[in-house]
Each structure stands twice: as structure tokens, then as C-alpha cells.
Amino acid sequence: MSGDGERQAMDVDIACVGFGPATAGFLTELSKSLMNPDGSPAIESRVMPGMPLQVVCYERADDVGFGVSGVVTRARGIRASLPDLDFSRIPMAAAVVDEKVVYLLDPVGASRRSLSLRMIDRTVRTLRLDRDLGWELPYVPPFLRKDGGVVLSMGQFMQHVAGEISSSGVVQIWPGMPVAEAFPGATEGSVGGIRLTDQGAEPGMDIHAALTVIGDGPVGAVGRQLDERLGMPKGHRHREWALGMKFVVDLPEPAELAPGTVWHTIGYPEPEIFGFLYVHPGNVASVGIFVPSWFRSPVRTAYRYLQHYVTHPYLWRRLKGGKLRSWGAKSLEESGRRGEPFLVGDGFARIGEGSGSTNVLTGSGVDEAWTTGALLAQAAVRLARDCRPFTRENLERTYVTLRRSSWVERDSRIAEKSRDGFHRGVVRGMVGMALAGLTRGRLSLGGEPRPVAGTEEFFARKIAAAEVRRIVGECRAKGTSSHDALMDASGWPAIPFDGQLLFSQQDALLVGGKVQAPAGFADHVQFRRRDLCEACDVKLCIEMCSGQAIAPGSGGVPAFDREKCVYCGACVWNCPHAAIAFQAGAGGLHSTEN
């Protein structure tokens, strides 16, 4: 069965790539329909006649719920699939009780604020609208509100859902099993199944499937390969991204914030960076930031900014004395509907964030991803019951039709252009969002992405060009990224490490990151164009790496250490030359609290 070095093969009816919220929605909905109450198969397998549909799901992380993010969600789709779900049974879940938007002033004077923002700052200070340098806005726009929603640890939620699905006995979920690719089927543009990743000298198994469900997220290897193979629909592109990074914190006693408290913040550490704080039961909070692609810094490390964020006086008065439990990072596909790939083809369907379901106006993606999976399940059941094959035409008529008439599609159309204004400035971006939200997408402000600034250009007002070059050269020679040194030189204060919540990034990897790289798998990050890497000046892959897993290497080609990689995927979308191959690999974060 193993060890002979020959590639083996197995036949199933449905194979799923990745176990995130979309696949969880798919499998939850699907598993309801596979068996009759008397225990007989409701839909018979084609590969094992007499048995129910054979459904398998392969997840690259070492366990289900590892490395997925925490959220506040309205949970409309989740509740539709699981009407009896009692969220209180899920650890770290709490109903939203209080929600506010807070504008954060700059307490250190290092933030790069435009003239319009400086005017806002001055007004807030003059009128003494702030408390601890945070102005609690009197109004939360309805499109942002999560009324009736719930704060979740996605790790805990996914573990709960995986348990429920598995206990049905009709679906098998296999963590620690990365998928290398979706191989072509008999017709052009089709998918015949998936190939699992090689383990050492052992070739990965081929899983032949009538339907391959691709839900491996925004930076998933299989989804991106399909995009390369098939191209994107006209006018669609993956061009807007964000890197979300957060801490899970044991808050200091006595508890001041009620479970279900939700803060959205704007204005600091840089105006382009959004922040959040969600409070879970047990005096635990998730606190983090989103660093978007329109933030033009060439040294846009999220970790350093996150530390400045949590030490902002408005947050620090609640967080001081807290302890880091966990941290993690994740890429977010912020192109929304305009990042939607071809949703179906012969033998395959795309679901979840990688299928362009994230709503960039409401800032939500989990519920949308779940719903796309649930819709595909309804379509797959209908086709299987009618003994119709999973062809592109049949999937178009069922899944795509369901999706086009769903609330996910309706809301994503409203959101489609809502963030374009950010490409031309933060204030314009805010106004554009408000316009789009309040007019249900009829009005918005335009803007096109601009490339990341050169290092000297970005710091021109704060550090002399020669000094920038000296700092970058010194860091490269030491084998480190330059973001810390450049932020120090541009006026950001040192982080007062307290050994509880504030650590060096390397220590955070050990204390809160819990990263593991199992033996037997090849490096999943590879630099496939050495010539481009050698010529690359900014090396954003190094500067943006969430785990300091990418460092300056010999000859100008970065070096990758998979023992530190948290699989955020930021290196892929930050590389201006598309020179990075980001494959699926086992390992990464070992936390179910994120």
C-alpha cells in the first residue's frame, strides 16, 4: 500500500480541497442529504455501488481549524444551514452586544497623516471629542453593523463543525494532507480529480473524483493553479489584498469588557490600517489589524504595526497586563466579486473566499464563504439525485444560478466598487465606502491600484535617501528584514517588550505562534525566478513576511525557513514579479483559538 515509490490512485465521488468555512458549509449541507432515515444511501455512489456517495476532504493544516481567523459575523448563512445551532456550545462564541467605530489619533507622532487627516485630528483634539486619544464615533453605518451577529473563534467553530460532520459518518475529513494540484480531466478545461502532495520519496496519491470542490482559500495552491490554467473571466482580477494579523489575549482582571463587545478602528497606526477588537467569553479578546494592498509602504510588516496598535492608549488601557495566548495571520482577498474566477467547469466548482465571495464593504467573508459552499451542496445533491453528471453546463444551471440569486451575490454587487477610492487616499476611500454603502452601490468613488512605493520614495520626508540605503544594506548584510530599522529611523518608538503580550517577533513565534513544519514535505515557498529575485530592489516578500520566515539570502535570492511559516500567503501577492511559487504544504500554525 505504500513505500514502493509508485503513484497510487483512488476513486471517490466528491473530493474537496481545503477545510475552511466554505467547505464546512458544503459538507454540512451535503451530509444532511446522503443517507435515508433507515440508514440506506439516499444517493448511491458511482465508484462504490450500493454505498452512499464517497466524499473526502483534504486539508493541508495539521488539524482542522488551524490557522483560520477569528471573526464577527452576522451568521445568516450559517444559521440557515444549522437552524438549531446553539452558539453557546462553541467555546469563545458570544452574541454581539455592543459595537462601535473608533477613530484613533496618533499618540507618537510617527503616523503618516495627510493634510485632511491632520485637520480631523486637530478638530477632535480641540473639541476634546476623544478619550485616551480615541474618538468613539456616534454612528455605526448600517452596512458595517453586525446586529444579531456573533463573535467567533473560527478555530473553535471549525473544530465544532468538523466534529458534527465527521460524526455523521458519511464524510471523511483528513487534515495534514496537502493537495498539490487538480489534474485535468477528459475534456479541455476540466478537472478529473486531485493529486496529493508528495511525502518524501513517496509520490502523492491521485484521487479521481466526479466533482472536485475547490475551497482552499484566497492563496490556495489549487485555486491559483486553476486561475493560471483557465485565466480569469473578462474584467476580473486578483488585485486587492489585505494581510490580517491578530493576537488572542487573556485580558487583565477584573474584566471590563463584556463578551460580544466589538470595536472597529480607523486612523492608527497608519491611516490605511484598519483595526478591530472582539471580546470572547472568559475575558479573552481577539485584537488585530488589516494591512491593505493600497498601503504603499515597501516595509509594511504587520507584526510591528500590530504592536503599535495594541499599545495605543485607547486599547492599551484595556490590554495592559494581558497575556498573549495565540497569534496568527491570514491573507484576505479584497477584490471581492471582481476577483471571482470561473466558478465551474467540467468536474469542478469553486467556493469560498478564493471564489470571490468576500464582501469588501461589510468587511465579512466567513458567512459568505459558508453560503457559497451550502449552495454548491444543494446543487450537487440535485444533480446526483437526478443522475446528471457534474459538467460545466449542469453546474452553471444549478450552482451558479443559485449563487447569482443569493444574498451573497446581491450584497457583493453593492460592495463591488466600494473600496476603489482608497487607491487615491484614505479620506476618499472612507467617503467612497460610505457612498456605496448608503446608496446600495449606486454611487462610489473610483481609483486604480498604484504600485508599492520605492523605499527611498516612501521614507523621503523622514529619512535621507543615503541613510535609507545604508540601513537597508546593513540589514541585508545581517540577513534580516529592514522594516524594524526603518520604522525606528522614521520616528516610531521602540516596543516596550513586557514578556507577556509584547514580544520580539521571534519570541512571538514560540509563545503565541505555535508553528510546526512536519518532516517529509518539500519547501512550499520557492523562488522560481532567481534572476528576478536578484534584480528585485524592495524584496517585499521579506518585509511583509508574517513569521520572518523569508530572509535575505545569498546572491540576492531570499531564503525560506518553513519552520517559521504561518501560511499567511502574503509573499505571493506582495511579489511584484510573480516570482514566488506558494504550494500547499503540511504544518503551519497549531492554534485553534485564532
Place this chain on the structure above:
Amino acid sequence: MTTPFQIVVCGSIVPDPLQTLEPVTAPGGPALKNEMMLPAVLDPWAGHALFEAAHLAQRVAGSKVWLVAMAPKAKLQQVMMTVAQKVPFELIALDGPASGFTDSFETAAALALAVAAIPGLDRSRLLLFGGWESASRGAGSTLQMVGERLGIGEQFQGVDQLTVVDGGIEILERIEGGKHQVSICTGPPAVLGWATGHLPEPRNNPQVGMVNMRGIMPSLQRAKAAPVKSEGLSFTAVNLPKQQRATRVVKDMPVAGIAREIVAWIGEE
């Protein structure tokens, strides 16, 4: 030809080794903070035992492997998603605590009952495997008591190797100084508490997983609550091992220099 073995591995779950553990006092006694929320893995000691069992069963035709595991059912189910891909086995699940603060005497009693109840078990062919220090926070007592309750006198602890030889099985047990004690056991029944063995962790095999899972889910559904209450057990103190970390990056340091530093560091303790 060697008579096929019936290998029963006792093994349960522990928190993922990468997690930060914090002892707390719960109404029922000591516990680990948020233990049910932490990801879990098969106890590494028991994992070695399971992989050795599967390796032995593969070499001796007709042999079979059972895994008897006592743990909270939901957590056990989750861990099985990973373990079931490794090697073929049949699960016997007991729904009970796996916190490490359970009385090893009661744990052993529950496990022995479960082993004895395995349909078709032939004790004359039984090899009882487990982790050397499993289910006892390192005390090494549980597996020994399971064996005693099953009336098995041949017991070996700290096992690193088992070889089928003419006239029985050769067993290497760890002793001081990095050496092994070599014993020849004429055959089953015997208890083997494994140390690390010599086998690497098997690679994930989807076909093994599919076959295993057909038996695992029914076993979990059948799992009954284990009669383990730990009444009358009291703990004087609960402490985590002291951890210290002092990182320095030094390049091109001679091995002798590294050794001198380590010796000096140990001397500071």
C-alpha cells in the same frame, strides 16, 4: 512460521505539544486551563507503540492491531482524523477523561475491562502495547497495572525494539547510560511499554484512512462512559516543568564550545 499476534495498543490523547499549558483548580480537582479547547494529538509514547504494533503486524501475517483509547469522545474523534491515516488498526473507544490528572489505578481498570471484552481476543497471542509513561503524567504505572489486571506477568518497560526470533521475541529495554537490556521472551502474552522505538512516524496514507474510518466512527458511536471518577484522590501540588529560554545566535561556534556552554548552563540549575 510465527503464530500471528493480537496486538492491543493502549493509548490516548494529550494536548498538542506546542500549546502553552496552565494548571488550574477546577471543581473536580486539578485541570489544565482550556484543555478541551486546545488541539490534541495521540500521546507520542502511545504513538510510537501504535506504529511499532502496525510494523510488527505487517511483518507477521495474520496479526491484527487494536487501539484502546479512553478520552472525551469528541476530542478522540478529532484526533482520529489524523491518526487513522497512519497505520491500519481497529479502535475500541471509551468515553472518559484524558486529562492526566485521572487516577492511573482507575484508568488501568477501565482499560483492562475494555481489552478483556474485545470479541475473539486470544490471550495466548496477546501483546499488550502502550506508551512507557502514558496516562500517568510520566509515572509509568498505568500500562503495568493493565497487564497485571489481565494476568500478564511478562512485562517490559522502556522498550525500543522488538524482534521476532527463533524461540520467541527479543526485546530491548532502555537502561541507564544509553544502553539496552536484551531479553528473550518465549512469546505472548506480554506487556511492552514503548519508549521511542526506532520507527519514523508513518506517512499519511489516504487508503488506510478510508478503511480505518469505516470502523472508527461506529466505535465512537458505541463508546460508553468509562467508570472513572478519581474519588478519594487528592493532589498536594500541580506544577508545570520549569521552562527557561535564552536565545543567542552564534555562527561557526566549535562543537566543543557549544558543549562547554551547555555543561555550564546545566551547572547553574
